[in-house]
Amino acid sequence: MSEKKLTIGLLTSGGDAPGMNAAIRAVVRTADNYGCEVKGIMRGYAGLLEEDFCVLDTKSVADIIQRGGTILYTARSRSMHLLETQKKAAEICRKNGIDALVVIGGDGSYRGALALSKQGINVMGVPGTIDLDIGCTDYTIGFDTSINTVTESIDKLRDTSASHERCVIVEVMGRSAGYIALWCGIAGGAEEIILPEKYDYNEQAIIDSLTERRKHGKNHHIIVNAEGIGHSASLAARIEAATGIETRATILGYMQRGGSPTCKDRVYASAMGAKAVELIVEGKRNRAVCHMNGEFTDEDLETAINMTKTLPDDLVRLSKTLIRQRNI
Ligand code: F6P
Numbered sequence: 001m002s003e004k005k006l007t008i009g010l011l012t013s014g015g016d017a018p019g020m021n022a023a024i025r026a027v028v029r030t031a032d033n034y035g036c037e038v039k040g041i042m043r044g045y046a047g048l049l050e051e052d053f054c055v056l057d058t059k060s061v062a063d064i065i066q067r068g069g070t071i072l073y074t075a076r077s078r079s080m081h082l083l084e085t086q087k088k089a090a091e092i093c094r095k096n097g098i099d100a101l102v103v104i105g106g107d108g109s110y111r112g113a114l115a116l117s118k119q120g121i122n123v124m125g126v127p128g129t130i131d132l133d134i135g136c137t138d139y140t141i142g143f144d145t146s147i148n149t150v151t152e153s154i155d156k157l158r159d160t161s162a163s164h165e166r167c168v169i170v171e172v173m174g175r176s177a178g179y180i181a182l183w184c185g186i187a188g189g190a191e192e193i194i195l196p197e198k199y200d201y202n203e204q205a206i207i208d209s210l211t212e213r214r215k216h217g218k219n220h221h222i223i224v225n226a227e228g229i230g231h232s233a234s235l236a237a238r239i240e241a242a243t244g245i246e247t248r249a250t251i252l253g254y255m256q257r258g259g260s261p262t263c264k265d266r267v268y269a270s271a272m273g274a275k276a277v278e279l280i281v282e283g284k285r286n287r288a289v290c291h292m293n294g295e296f297t298d299e300d301l302e303t304a305i306n307m308t309k310t311l312p313d314d315l316v317r318l319s320k321t322l323i324r325q326r327n328i
Pocket of ligand 1 (some may be wrong): 175
């Protein structure tokens with residue numbers, strides 16, 4: 001008698017991120033190679049609770065590696081923090097013969113995954129978030145595409161702010177994490193990068209520095225402000241009032257989550273999706289797929305969720321060193 005095929009449930013949850021489709025494709029095709037079946041779950045945990053499934057096979061994931069967003073749709077399921085809901089979700093997995101569940105998403109999605117693992121479901125986390133704020137990994141799906149989108153936007157804003165001799169405040173996503181702000185602040189040559197992790201509430205220092213740079217001949221300015229600080233429009237108004245420099249705020253918003261994934265996001269997302277399936281086939285339970293020190297690895301899901309991550313000090317120092325001179 002042939003062995004029973006493993007059935008893998010697959011969902012994307014939380015904010016979408018470019019590269020999620022590449023990960024979906026890799027899960028499905030790797031599973032196919034191992035003779036496993038994949039049930040796609042629509043709209044994250046919300047779809048799981050509604051038993052909104054679809055069959056995913058090698059053919060159905062053709063022509064998606066280059067597409068942003070997620071073909072499975074996504075949602076933030078508020079009710080997943082309730083024990084009753086977690087039990088119901090686990091029961092639905094069992095009823096539908098799901099032997100293991102792959103969850104592609106960020107920290108909130110990982111918490112849902114952990115809750116399901118406590119209800120006996122074998123869950124694999126694949127880090128999908130533009131925010132890069134998952135402790136166990138130095139790479140998350142979508143970050144690379146997002147920072148390239150933001151950098152291109154900052155370049156465009158530089159053109160117009162230079163022409164008008166203005167100051168521009170660019171607000172970037174990242175919830176309460178400053179990774180996008182830090183990377184894009186450096187890449188975009190910003191004079192100030194306001195990071196939630198390092199915020200010292202010293203607005204006067206920003207005003208003084210702008211005034212000083214103006215005096216020394218700098219005629220346009222870029223400030224990158226992280227979403228976690230926010231209030232860019234009122235900050236712009238205060239800077240303009242205090243310095244006399246025309247200041248505009250641009251909130252980049254959801255465009256940062258869209259677009260065709262970069263080569264890096266496609267390749268890393270593919271490797272991570274495949275790794276999740278390999279872990280299942282090897283009989284591992286409740287792991288988070290990670291990328292650390294140049295390797296794709298895995299970590300216990302609960303340990304991964306409890307790991308904290310801080311902004312790299314060397315990059316924070318670099319961002320300050322490169323803008324120390326007053327007249328550039
Ligand atoms: O987690 C990704 C992210 O884009 C954050 O940077 C942002 O704070 C949040 O999602 C926005 O979430 P929503 O799509 O629910 O408005």
